[in-house]
Amino acid sequence: MPLFDSHCHLDAPEFDADRTGLLAECRLRGITGFMVPAIGADNWQRVMALSAREPDICFALGVHPCFVAQQPTDVMARLTTLVQQRPSGLVAIGECGLDGRSHLPQAGQQQLFEAQVRLAMTLDLPLIVHSVRANDTVLKLLRRHRPGRGGVIHAFSGSLHQAERFWELGFRLGIGGTITYERANKTREAVAAMPLEALLLETDSPDMPICGHQGMRNTPLSLLRVLDELAALKRLPVSHVAAVLYESTQDIFHLGK
Numbered sequence: 001m002p003l004f005d006s007h008c009h010l011d012a013p014e015f016d017a018d019r020t021g022l023l024a025e026c027r028l029r030g031i032t033g034f035m036v037p038a039i040g041a042d043n044w045q046r047v048m049a050l051s052a053r054e055p056d057i058c059f060a061l062g063v064h065p066c067f068v069a070q071q072p073t074d075v076m077a078r079l080t081t082l083v084q085q086r087p088s089g090l091v092a093i094g095e096c097g098l099d100g101r102s103h104l105p106q107a108g109q110q111q112l113f114e115a116q117v118r119l120a121m122t123l124d125l126p127l128i129v130h131s132v133r134a135n136d137t138v139l140k141l142l143r144r145h146r147p148g149r150g151g152v153i154h155a156f157s158g159s160l161h162q163a164e165r166f167w168e169l170g171f172r173l174g175i176g177g178t179i180t181y182e183r184a185n186k187t188r189e190a191v192a193a194m195p196l197e198a199l200l201l202e203t204d205s206p207d208m209p210i211c212g213h214q215g216m217r218n219t220p221l222s223l224l225r226v227l228d229e230l231a232a233l234k235r236l237p238v239s240h241v242a243a244v245l246y247e248s249t250q251d252i253f254h255l256g257k
């Protein structure tokens, strides 16, 4: 029963001390695929180097909305040049998107997100979308551009109505630690009602620890707990959920093709 962590920041310094051992443990437990999204110009090379060392790690390149203010002014030109070279292991553009939390600078977020949507469309790649307190604006923007390869709304949190609109636009929903929290009622209900084919598993490691592990480093090993919780929500056998979601991940990222 192979599993795929469709969103984990394995290049983060939090993993410097034990990355090799952790990856070995993951593989032993059946987690045999990893998608590592970039967050900005200063980690693109790190992400690519990690993927070059580890054949089961693929990656996305882009600019995360939380780090828009720290980017060089020519960030889109640099990103375009890099992805046009189609580095081996590149499967998507991201993570990009909008983050509406009030402590974050909003200037430039939308402009950079739209530029990355257009880039993904030019290169026929899927998008890894970060949408926090911004689902309706993200939906409006995606509806305007209609990126053909769709992508993933990573760490989906929202209503069933929003989930359905994303799915209609060709976006799958990344399901992670959020569903392990009882209080995430709305998201749990939305996930339970969505078709299995619309969902992907992810951990967002080292962020978004599962319930009971707050304040600790998250790792791709949490994927097993997310899978159990998802199977329980859907009232389906774990092995079936795992098989459908694995297939879906291969499909969206064009892996094994």
Ligand SMILES: [Zn+2]
Residues within 6 Å of the ligand: 007, 009, 037, 095, 154, 204
């Ligand atoms: Zn992320």
